[in-house]
Amino acid sequence: MELLTSIHICIAIGILACFLLRETFKPKDQKWRLSGPRYKLPPGPEGTPIFGNLFQFLNARRPGGFVPYLSSMRQHGEMATLHLGSQTWILLNSRRVASDLINKQGKITTERPYMPVVSGLISNGKRTVIRQTAGWTEGRRVMHHLLSGSALRVYGDWQESESLPLLLSYLEQPERWYFHNFRYSTTVLYRLVMGGKLEKTKAELDDYQQITMEFVQNIGRSMIDFFPEMDKLPQVLKLWRPYWQKMGEHHRAVFQQWWDPIYAAVCNKTAKPSFVRDTLLHPDVKYKGNEEEAMYLATSVIAAGGDNTRMTLNTFIMAMVSNPTVFARARADIDAICYGDTIRLPGLSDFTHLPYVSAIIKEVLRWRPTVPIVPPHQLTEDLHYGSYLFPKGVSFVLNTIAISQEYDEGECFKPERWLDGNEDNIVHDLWAFGGGRRICVGYKVAQQALFVAITRMIFCFDMSPNGPLDTRNLNHITVDEPFPIQMKIRSPAHEALILKESAQATKTEAN
Numbered sequence: 001m002e003l004l005t006s007i008h009i010c011i012a013i014g015i016l017a018c019f020l021l022r023e024t025f026k027p028k029d030q031k032w033r034l035s036g037p038r039y040k041l042p043p044g045p046e047g048t049p050i051f052g053n054l055f056q057f058l059n060a061r062r063p064g065g066f067v068p069y070l071s072s073m074r075q076h077g078e079m080a081t082l083h084l085g086s087q088t089w090i091l092l093n094s095r096r097v098a099s100d101l102i103n104k105q106g107k108i109t110t111e112r113p114y115m116p117v118v119s120g121l122i123s124n125g126k127r128t129v130i131r132q133t134a135g136w137t138e139g140r141r142v143m144h145h146l147l148s149g150s151a152l153r154v155y156g157d158w159q160e161s162e163s164l165p166l167l168l169s170y171l172e173q174p175e176r177w178y179f180h181n182f183r184y185s186t187t188v189l190y191r192l193v194m195g196g197k198l199e200k201t202k203a204e205l206d207d208y209q210q211i212t213m214e215f216v217q218n219i220g221r222s223m224i225d226f227f228p229e230m231d232k233l234p235q236v237l238k239l240w241r242p243y244w245q246k247m248g249e250h251h252r253a254v255f256q257q258w259w260d261p262i263y264a265a266v267c268n269k270t271a272k273p274s275f276v277r278d279t280l281l282h283p284d285v286k287y288k289g290n291e292e293e294a295m296y297l298a299t300s301v302i303a304a305g306g307d308n309t310r311m312t313l314n315t316f317i318m319a320m321v322s323n324p325t326v327f328a329r330a331r332a333d334i335d336a337i338c339y340g341d342t343i344r345l346p347g348l349s350d351f352t353h354l355p356y357v358s359a360i361i362k363e364v365l366r367w368r369p370t371v372p373i374v375p376p377h378q379l380t381e382d383l384h385y386g387s388y389l390f391p392k393g394v395s396f397v398l399n400t401i402a403i404s405q406e407y408d409e410g411e412c413f414k415p416e417r418w419l420d421g422n423e424d425n426i427v428h429d430l431w432a433f434g435g436g437r438r439i440c441v442g443y444k445v446a447q448q449a450l451f452v453a454i455t456r457m458i459f460c461f462d463m464s465p466n467g468p469l470d471t472r473n474l475n476h477i478t479v480d481e482p483f484p485i486q487m488k489i490r491s492p493a494h495e496a497l498i499l500k501e502s503a504q505a506t507k508t509e510a511n
């Protein structure tokens with residue numbers, strides 16, 4: 001009888017332990033509760049016990065799989081629920097719900113979920129784009145300067161002058177067009193953030209691009225980030241730690257290499273005008289972070305801005321070679337103001353006269369969104385929305401792929417859809433830059449950088465496919481040529497113009 005009781009106790013303890021373990025790793029909306037309202041979430045694909053939709057999701061992240069997967073979420077409606085380990089993601093598939101939840105409810109949908117690997121180990125908890133609100137607010141206050149009109153005018157001059165080496169390298173080495181796009185995007189951001197010329201070797205540049213891609217690719221990839229409770233285990237059991245920690249140390253070392261010279265220059269008062277010198281470390285701004293945080297902030301801005309601009313320029317080229325009539329119309333518009341008895345390069349002063357080019361930029365970002373899903377916006381209070389009740393802790397995730405297909409003839413590249421009087425406002429009705437309080441802080445800088453490069457490329461170069469193209473395969477994650485393109489200078493007059501402008505700029509700089 002006594003033996004029987006002990007067995008019963010053991011079984012009961014075993015069952016209780018399994019129950020507790022299972023409850024610990026369940027998403028909040030599925031946890032067992034004695035009281036309180038019943039949560040109700042939008043439909044979503046069927047999942048498996050414990051892991052939910054995690055394996056489908058990770059599987060879809062393989063090359064070529066992610067866009068179709070994100071696009072398939074539209075079948076569940078304007079929102080789709082994914083249970084990913086202990087995390088719940090609500091994919092936002094329409095502009096209406098995106099606006100309601102990310103913009104109008106911004107006060108309670110600004111947090112980022114805790115991700116032990118990607119924000120902790122890889123980023124030392126300091127990369128602004130995925131930093132939790134408590135540590136993020138101060139950096140955001142300072143970064144807001146990037147959106148101010150007076151700063152943008154200064155940045156505009158730099159963007160125009162950095163576009164000259166871009167045109168010159170297209171002329172001299174057209175086959176390396178993708179590298180020139182990368183260099184232009186990074187140079188513009190470097191000058192803006194750190195000041196002065198970017199004098200890095202190809203290896204150093206590749207290293208920087210590599211770590212940026214590595215970081216982006218690992219957002220939403222590690223199992224541990226979907227079961228963040230595992231981070232509470234004793235250190236000796238965290239077998240995944242050394243691998244990610246080593247990666248994080250490498251990223252930090254690369255950032256340090258880029259940061260040290262500018263920090264030293266600011267301290268000894270030899271730094272050139274820049275965001276770091278004139279804003280971040282300027283005594284009037286009273287930045288409250290420490291040096292390490294300042295380093296991560298500055299280098300995160302370069303990485304976030306540079307790589308997204310690079311990818312968008314590549315997408316632009318794909319859009320142009322596959323839509324020659326759009327290219328011809330844009331060129332005719334530019335020619336009308338820059339090419340007649342005299343010839344000159346288009347620039348930011350032409351912005352208001354070239355609405356079709358502004359529309360092209362918006363359409364590039366809609367047609368093939370540079371950021372297919374925006375990092376999660378986590379809910380910090382229970383929320384009733386429509387017939388649903390969302391628990392605190394779920395994450396709203398902008399599914400820009402699904403949103404892009406919501407437009408009329410979504411698969412077609414039609415810049416004219418944006419000619420509605422708001423084409424110059426790049427975030428009007430477009431979710432490519434995220435939204436709410438976390439909206440990309442560099443969207444105006446990006447718009448200017450894209451406008452300068454795009455008008456000048458259309459004006460000066462003919463572009464065509466140099467092999468078979470698949471407009472769905474942009475092959476962004478590579479330092480080599482992503483797809484085959486042939487670039488050719490348009491005419492001797494355009495070649496002479498580039499050479500003249502470049503020589504002039506070199507002379508001015510030398511004086």
Ligand code: HEM
Nearest residue numbers: 128129304305308309312370433434435438440442445446
């Ligand atoms: C076409 C180019 C770009 C695209 C598509 C893009 C897209 C995005 C997206 C989707 C986010 C997240 C927004 C959210 O969570 O709702 C973001 C954040 C951010 N972007 Fe951009 N971006 C671009 C260019 C730039 C540029 C040029 C800069 C710098 C001047 C920049 C700096 C940042 C920073 C610092 C953040 C994090 C903001 C924060 O932590 O509050 N981005 N961007």
